[in-house]
Amino acid sequence: MTDSTKQYAVSKTDAEWKAQLSPAEFQVLRKAGTERAYTGEYTDTKTVGVYKCRACDAELFRSESKFDSHCGWPSFFSPLAEDRVEYIEDTTLGMKRVEVRCANCGSHLGHVFEGEGYNTPTDLRYCINSISLTLAPQ
Template sequence: MKTVQFICMIAALNFFACAQQETSNDVAISTALAGDEPLPDYVKQALNSETLQDTVVKSEEEWREELTQEEFYVLREEGTETPFRNEYNSNKKEGIYYCAACHNPMFTSYTKFESGTGWPSFYAPIAKERVKEVEDITMGMVRTEVECARCGSHIGHVFPDGPEPTGLRYCLNSVALDFEAKK
């Protein structure tokens, strides 16, 4: 049954994206995932201000100089922060979540939900092109890692147990994110 729902969702996204040719693909996809309501202007501005063409490539030494020790551990060494003791798990403000390493807009409060896991959770990225999903076979299990599509930093994991409309739970590390409240 979930396979049928997933196929229907993909078909609806493709239809919606084609119907919204005057907007960017990022905005069309995000709007479809968020529902029938158009995206707020601050989300559109974030998507238009940062492009994925500006790929960020740095040495591990450069990253170590720029990031805090905890940021480096999570973003570059694929660590995990402590649940329930992080900055954005309980954040209820409206705004955009960016990659803490390169400022790529990746998630919005529009798709954030309370998962009870102790980490900030979202049912969809701001646009699918903003994140990269990679198979992770560490810790004796198979999971899907979420990376920043712009700089390759580890952000968290995605699981197939989230709410509708996607059924996904992007379980992320607060330290891997920067938050900018809606202005």
């Protein structure tokens, strides 16, 4: 799933990732899977804090950028900083989308969508799998 030519700060073999992550976490984070809509632990969370990559603990999103998009996954209008995530063109499933990965370890987080209907400061919706994140409450 990750770009084999890119060097990430955190780099592990599949065997090492499998030892660290649950099977469901491995499927989403390392194989670009998707958790079922409305099943993730952070979909409706209002807790103030920082959302981190579940694979490498990199800080990715702040709760202040989280909003209710009613799409079934936690949604954010911006990452904590642009250098925390990377964007990859995704043409799977017959659609053209933009995949969002952790810039620190290359783990799949979700997708970002653009649209004026999101009513956010950026007109963006980062649709992120709960299983890709951990929340550090403040």
